Amino acid sequence: MLFLDVDGVLNRTGFHPGESVGLRSWIEPELARRLCQVLRLTEAELVLASDWRRDRELQHLQEELRAAGIDCLLLDTTPVLGQARWREIEAWRADHEVAVEDMAIVDDGYDMGPLAARFVRVSPLNGLDEEAARAIVALFGQPPQ
Numbered sequence: 626m627l628f629l630d631v632d633g634v635l636n637r638t639g640f641h642p643g644e645s646v647g648l649r650s651w652i653e654p655e656l657a658r659r660l661c662q663v664l665r666l667t668e669a670e671l672v673l674a675s676d677w678r679r680d681r682e683l684q685h686l687q688e689e690l691r692a693a694g695i696d697c698l699l700l701d702t703t704p705v706l707g708q709a710r711w712r713e714i715e716a717w718r719a720d721h722e723v724a725v726e727d728m729a730i731v732d733d734g735y736d737m738g739p740l741a742a743r744f745v746r747v748s749p750l751n752g753l754d755e756e757a758a759r760a761i762v763a764l765f766g767q768p769p770q
């Protein structure tokens with residue numbers, strides 16, 4: 626299970642699409658490709674933890690990710706509890722009885738509380754770069770590529 630943030634992960638600070646045709650425009654193709662590689666290598670499923678999930682249907686989010694080249698199953702979104710993001714991730718994890726060892730979080734935030742060991746922080750200046758991609762793959766116990 627990979628808990629995904631979008632802003633600062635799939636787009637970088639200062640990124641602005643030439644033309645905005647919905648959420649899909651705000652995902653940078655290079656970063657989308659890198660996420661797809663990670664998902665292929667780890668066979669992790671995606672749960673969206675980003676603010677993008679607020680007031681949006683899962684199917685719409687799935688379509689926007691697909692349109693941005695992220696052709697994988699978006700399993701779910703974390704609940705909106707009005708709490709720290711890690712608490713919302715933890716609530717989803719506990720509800721679905723996913724072992725901590727079987728999850729990772731990628732985000733440009735800082736505080737992941739007790740989930741820190743499963744957290745790959747990216748800089749919003751770089752987004753999901755090679756180093757972060759390798760770190761996620763390593764968390765899932767796959768050899769680095």
Ligand SMILES: [Mg+2]
Binds near residue numbers: 632633732733734
């Ligand atoms: Mg972010």
